[in-house]
Amino acid sequence: MTLEEINTSLKKYGIKKMASKKAAGRRLIEILTELNTQAHTTRNEAAPPKKAASKKPKGSSSDSKEQVDGNDADGSAKKKKKTSKKAEFVHEENRPLAEAFRSLGGYAMKDGSGNARFKGGTYMKAAKAFREYEEVVESGRQLKGKIKGVGPKVMALVDEFMETGVIAELQEYKATFGDDS
The missing domain is CATH 1.10.150.110 (DNA polymerase beta, N-terminal domain-like)
Incomplete structure (x- = not known):
């Protein structure tokens, strides 16, 4: 499959054009796998294709309050302590x-x-x-x-x-x- 064919397929599911054939192929496989899973869970109901959520850039994690801070001597990531957010007052x-x-x-x-x-x-x-x-x-x-x-x-x-x-x-x-x- 060419990059153009993959991008055409992705467009059906509301995904913007992708520059890399590898990334576009991976995204298309994810969507098709998700649709296949939905088809098996709802056999008699036709589920409309879901609009895929945008991907977060690598390294960003808004779900976790802990942040990675470099590596330990053994190569594992060490974590910063959670920072408490004090309420800020306008007055x-x-x-x-x-x-x-x-x-x-x-x-x-x-x-x-x-x-x-x-x-x-x-x-x-x-x-x-x-x-x-x-x-x-x-x-x-x-x-x-x-x-x-x-x-x-x-x-x-x-x-x-x-x-x-x-x-x-x-x-x-x-x-x-x-x-x-």
């Missing part, structure tokens, strides 16, 4: 509020009763929004309509935190589950 003044909501969200998800896990997700989203908010949060009313997903309940909790420095619901969770935030 450091919002850190206590965001951390309180992150903690509140974590406890709500631990609770698991009723709709607590949904509340937990809402509080986690609010914490992320406060980290990324372009202004210093001074009141709940200030947030109305500015941050998607921050409704009256969250605004009331923000006001409570700004006035007292604590959130009563968070204190209740800490009393119930222990202070392991």
Whole structure:
């Protein structure tokens, strides 16, 4: 088979032209093998050809947080330690509020009763929004309509935190589950 014939076959499956006959042949074999596997698993159903995902360049691995760093004396690859990503704040003044909501969200998800896990997700989203908010949060009313997903309940909790420095619901969770935030 010529390179042009292979590229014509690959075009049917949504793959761009390839310069190397060897690489194009390998890709075509992968697609045909995948189609053959699908044909055996779904005998009576005709499966449309899948659009193949683009290949990552060699050496890049976004799935793993560990990175290869050179070789050891025995030739095996050694790995760097995992790097923890600290949350970056647009305004450091919002850190206590965001951390309180992150903690509140974590406890709500631990609770698991009723709709607590949904509340937990809402509080986690609010914490992320406060980290990324372009202004210093001074009141709940200030947030109305500015941050998607921050409704009256969250605004009331923000006001409570700004006035007292604590959130009563968070204190209740800490009393119930222990202070392991």
